[in-house]
Amino acid sequence: MTDPRSVDLIVYPHWLVPVEPEGLVLEDHALVVDGGEIVELLPADFARQRYRARQTLERSGHALLPGLVNAHTHAAMSLLRGLADDRALMDWLTHHIWPAEAAHLSREFCRDGVLLACAELIRGGVTCFNDMYFFPETTAAVVREVGLRAAIGLIVLEFPTTYAQNADEYLHKGQALHDELRGEPRLRPAFAPHAPYTVGDAALSRLRVYASELAVPIHMHLHETAHEVEQAQAETGERPWARLRRLELLGPEFIAVHMTQLTEQEIVETAELGVNIVHCPESNMKLASGFCPAAKLLAAGANLAIGTDGAASNNDLDVLGETRSAALLAKAVAGDAAALPAARALTAATLGGARALGWNERIGSLRPGKAADFITVDLSAPETQPLYDVISQLVYACGRQQVRDVFVDGRPLLHERRLLSLDLDATLAAAQRWRARIAAAAG
C-alpha cells in the first residue's frame, strides 16, 4: 500500500450531487480537491485511506453540489432593487430605469452595485454569473477581487450613456477589455449587444465578425415580449429571430435570454442551431413578458440555462429560487406535471449555464480535472425534513440561506455563512449611500 497522497482539501458531505450524470446522488462519498481542481469523488472510507488533506470539512446533513451558474445578470443594477415595481417592461425601462441610470450611472455606481450583487450571489451559492452592463471593466475588477467567476458582457448599444457615445465606442471599449481579460482563469468576455431593438444591423454584423474571430459568445436579450416581436414585424416585416438568423448570429456561441415568444419552427431552429436559452422565469412573470416554453425547448434538444436577470426586475439574484420557479412554471405552461423535473432543473442551473457560456469543460459539474467550484447546503433544517430525495429537496423546498460554504477554484468565499473575500459592512454602507442619493433624485 502506497503512502496517502497530500492534497489541499477533502469535503465529507452526507450527499454528493455531481450533476453529471443527471440525477445521481452519492452517499458517504468525499470530494478531493487539490490545486484548485477536483481530484476525485470517492467513497469516504477510501478517501480517508488514500489522501491526507491539509484541510478537512465534515458536512454531515449537507449536500455538496456544483456552484450555481446565474446565466443572466445586470449585477450593478442591484442598487436599483425595488425602485419601481408592478410596471410593464417598456414603462419600467423608459420612465424609471433609464432615467435613474442617466442620472447616476458611473464607474463608482457599478463598483458598489457589483459588490452588493456579489455578496448576494455568494451567499446564495452562485459561483459564476454572466453579466451585461455598462463599465464591464469595473465588473471584471470586482469579480477578480472577490474571487468569483464571471462572463463579462462587452455591452453594445446604439445610444449614448456615460460609458460610451455610440456603437463604435462601445465596440472599441469592448475589444480593449477583451484583450485585457486574456489569460484570466476566472474571467471570460462575451459580446453583449443589448437587444434587437437597441442595436442596428451594421453593429451586429461587425460584432459577429469580432465574436467569431475571437471565439467569444454573444449574449443578447431576445424575444422578451410580444411587443418586441410585433413592433419589429410591423416596422420591418421580420421577426427578430429571423433577422438575427439572416445576420448569421445564431449558433452554439449565441446566448439568447428570455425567449418567451417562439413559434414551433423557432423552437426547432433553436435546437438545430445549438442556440443556448437563458430562462428568467421570475423576471418574465414580474414584467408580464410572457412564458418561455422551457419544456418544449428541452424536448427539442436545446440547452437550457437559468438566469435571475437584474435585481431591479426580479428582485433578487436567487438562483436556487429561480430554479424552483422554472421547474414549477414549466409544468404549468406545458400542462404536464412531469415537465422539467427536479434533476433536469438542477442541471439547467449548473451545467446548462456552463454550456451556455462555453465553459462546461471547466465548470458546471463535479468531475476530476474540473475547477473546484462547489457549494455545501445544509438540509437538516425543518424546512427540508424529512428527506426522501435530495434533489427534490434542493429544488422544491430548500432556501438559499441553507447554503453553508461556497468555493471557487478551491478557494473558500463563504465559510459557515461568513463572507471571506468581501467586506459586507462596507458594501452595505455604500448601498445605503446610493439609496439616499437615488431616492432623493427620484423625488
Next chain:
Amino acid sequence: MTDPRSVDLIVYPHWLVPVEPEGLVLEDHALVVDGGEIVELLPADFARQRYRARQTLERSGHALLPGLVNAHTHAAMSLLRGLADDRALMDWLTHHIWPAEAAHLSREFCRDGVLLACAELIRGGVTCFNDMYFFPETTAAVVREVGLRAAIGLIVLEFPTTYAQNADEYLHKGQALHDELRGEPRLRPAFAPHAPYTVGDAALSRLRVYASELAVPIHMHLHETAHEVEQAQAETGERPWARLRRLELLGPEFIAVHMTQLTEQEIVETAELGVNIVHCPESNMKLASGFCPAAKLLAAGANLAIGTDGAASNNDLDVLGETRSAALLAKAVAGDAAALPAARALTAATLGGARALGWNERIGSLRPGKAADFITVDLSAPETQPLYDVISQLVYACGRQQVRDVFVDGRPLLHERRLLSLDLDATLAAAQRWRARIAAAAG
C-alpha cells in the same frame, strides 16, 4: 401629564406595516401590546412617554407586520414532503399519497407531522393556518400546545380511512370536535368536505345545515383541475361550481381552494356570492393544475387569500414565498405587470386569509383591539438592500429566514429565530423515524 401606563410589551421596529390601510408604512412608530392585544400604534417618541413596558424589543432595520395566514394546509402531510414529485394530481394522489396514507395514517403520524409543520410555519412568520386533514383533534391539540392559531378542518369524505369509515362517521366526529373547541381563543372549527369528487350530495346537504346552524365556514378544494370539471360535466352534466351552488353551499362562509378553472360568469358569481378564494399558486404549478385568475377575481371584488397547500405538493409551507409567487404569476397570467401589486399581495397573505376564515375582526391587520399576532422581519441583509419600498422588499426580495420574531396573542413563539414553544430536536427526530418507516414501505 399623567403617569405612563404599564403594558406588557412595546416593539420599536424601523417600519410598521399595519396592512390596514393597504400600502401604509409607518416609520419610527411603536406597537404597544397588553393582555395579548394591540393597544396602539403610535410614534416611537410618544410611546416612550406614555407607556412603561415590562418588555421592550428594539428592532432597528426590521419591519413589523401582521402574522401571515396560511389559508390552506394539510399540516401532517409534511411527513410526506418530497416523497413523490413531478407527477400529475390524480397519479400523485392515487399511486403515491393515498397508498402512503393507507399504510401509515394514525394519530401519531398526525401529531408528529403537525409538529414539524408548526416548526416550519412559525419560523416562516405564519401565525394562523387553515388545515384540512384526518385526526383534526390531534392537529388542534398540537396547535394549542405550541401556541399557534388555526382553523381546524372537520374533514368529510365518502371513503374509509383509519380515522373514519364513512361520511356519517366523519360528520359525527367533526361535530364532536366542534363542541370541544367551543370557547377556545386560538382554535376555530371549519367543515372541510374534501372535494366535489369525494363527497356526495347527501353529505354536502347535511353539512351545509350543520355549518349554517353552527355558523362555521366550509373549506373545500374546488375546480382544482380541468380534469375535475370535465369529469363532473361528463358524468352529471353539471360543473362542480353549479352543483355547489344548487346545494346552496356558496356564500361568504365558503372557502374555495384552488379555483383554477373558472368561466367569466363564475368569476362574477364568486364576487357576488362573497365566496372566498384561496390561491395556491405553487401547488397549482407543480401539479400542472392550471392558473387561478387571481387578478380577475380581485377586479370582480372577490376576497383572495394565500395558501401553500400541503408540503407534499408544494413542497414547503412558505407563505412569504407563496405570496411572491402569487404576485409574479398573477402578472404573467393577466398579461399585465400592474396586476396584483405588492401591497395587494401582502393584504391577501394576511387580512385576506383572516377574512376567508371569518376571523378578520380578530387578526389579519394591526389595529387596536385586535390580537397581538405579529412578526418582525430583518431587512438589513444584502438580499433586501438597498431599500426604497418596504412592501416591495417584503414581497419581492425577502426570504422567510429573515423573519426574526413571531408573536401570537402577544406571546412570543419565535425569538431571534429561536423556537420557544416547540422542541425542535425531538420534532426532527420523530420526522426522521417516519422517514425511515415510510421510505422502507415505499420500497
